[in-house]
Amino acid sequence: MNRCLLIVNPSSGRERAKYHKQNLKNRLETMFDYVELRETRQSGDATDWAAEACVSGFDSLFCMGGDGTLNETVNGLAHAKRPIPFGFIPLGTINDLARALHIPLHPEEAIALLPRCKPVPVDIGRANDRYFINTIAAGVLPHAVGHVSIEQKTRLGPLAYFLTGIKAFQTHAPSLFKIETENEELIYRSPLVVAMLTNSVGGFRNIAPRAKVDDGKIWLSVFKDFTYLDVLKMVPEFLSGTQLSGEYMTLMTLTRARITLLDDTPLTTNMDGDEGPSFPLDLEVLPSFLSVYIPQ
Numbered sequence: 001m002n003r004c005l006l007i008v009n010p011s012s013g014r015e016r017a018k019y020h021k022q023n024l025k026n027r028l029e030t031m032f033d034y035v036e037l038r039e040t041r042q043s044g045d046a047t048d049w050a051a052e053a054c055v056s057g058f059d060s061l062f063c064m065g066g067d068g069t070l071n072e073t074v075n076g077l078a079h080a081k082r083p084i085p086f087g088f089i090p091l092g093t094i095n096d097l098a099r100a101l102h103i104p105l106h107p108e109e110a111i112a113l114l115p116r117c118k119p120v121p122v123d124i125g126r127a128n129d130r131y132f133i134n135t136i137a138a139g140v141l142p143h144a145v146g147h148v149s150i151e152q153k154t155r156l157g158p159l160a161y162f163l164t165g166i167k168a169f170q171t172h173a174p175s176l177f178k179i180e181t182e183n184e185e186l187i188y189r190s191p192l193v194v195a196m197l198t199n200s201v202g203g204f205r206n207i208a209p210r211a212k213v214d215d216g217k218i219w220l221s222v223f224k225d226f227t228y229l230d231v232l233k234m235v236p237e238f239l240s241g242t243q244l245s246g247e248y249m250t251l252m253t254l255t256r257a258r259i260t261l262l263d264d265t266p267l268t269t270n271m272d273g274d275e276g277p278s279f280p281l282d283l284e285v286l287p288s289f290l291s292v293y294i295p296q
């Protein structure tokens with residue numbers, strides 16, 4: 001018997017799950033003999049249930065929620081010895097992984113496509129003792145983005161992050177980072193460092209457009225220190241979707257790195273849209289570690 005666990009975060013995406021969960025369960029029941037629906041009540045539920053699903057006889061796992069729910073689910077799967085294939089229905093504001101994997105951003109469309117989905121290998125990243133599937137970032141932008149309110153997200157969607165970021169650059173102070181890779185040790189003063197596994201960051205594809213979910217690489221972008229005028233100059237390039245030039249950032253690929261903050265001023269990190277681990281960061285890519293249901 002084919003068993004599937006469905007994890008739904010009822011609070012994600014302005015509480016829209018209630019409109020889609022039954023439709024999603026019905027659709028999954030056409031693909032699996034048994035579908036168990038569980039709704040999260042608090043932070044940590046999705047991680048615990050995903051880890052448990054891998055050892056209690058479930059064959060696949062689906063989740064519906066925003067990037068936070070997705071990251072929690074990935075962390076549960078990553079801690080398992082043998083992670084089961086998983087799929088997700090995006091409900092959040094940005095949904096970077098869905099964008100990178102061409103999963104429709106509208107839940108109804110994503111649900112309708114499920115019978116045409118197959119599990120394919122996808123890289124994940126480790127940052128200290130946690131895992132990410134999209135990005136880990138540090139600097140003025142992630143710091144400001146972490147303070148975007150639910151009201152702003154509801155009113156403006158992804159634009160809320162963009163406008164907050166632009167505003168943050170006006171008063172930014174760059175930080176001093178040491179980046180130790182497999183081959184070298186680099187020192188940068190930078191307002192923003194982003195490690196990516198996919199080509200979508202904050203809904204934009206300008207930083208590492210050639211990144212692929214299964215290329216076995218972390219794409220590390222270190223932004224150069226720039227003035228507010230530079231930021232204004234960058235806006236049209238950013239909105240047009242073309243890759244940001246070397247004038248604004250240094251882009252490198254690696255499989256592991258240690259990033260140390262050399263300043264005394266503390267800096268938070270943002271991992272897959274929520275607060276991430278503290279410095280120093282030990283990053284490593286785990287190539288093709290998870291199987292994710294993707295439309296074929």
Ligand SMILES: Nc1ncnc2c1ncn2[C@@H]1O[C@H](COP(=O)(O)OP(=O)(O)OP(=O)(O)O)[C@@H](O)[C@H]1O
Pocket residue numbers: 009010011012013014040041042043044065066067068069070072091092093094095153273274
């Ligand atoms: N029943 C619940 N009520 C409130 N919060 C919950 C509940 N279940 C889980 N959570 C927490 O909600 C957090 C936010 O969820 P998630 O990121 O999926 O939604 P979102 O904030 O709407 O999406 P996004 O960040 O992409 O805009 C999760 O990290 C999780 O810990």
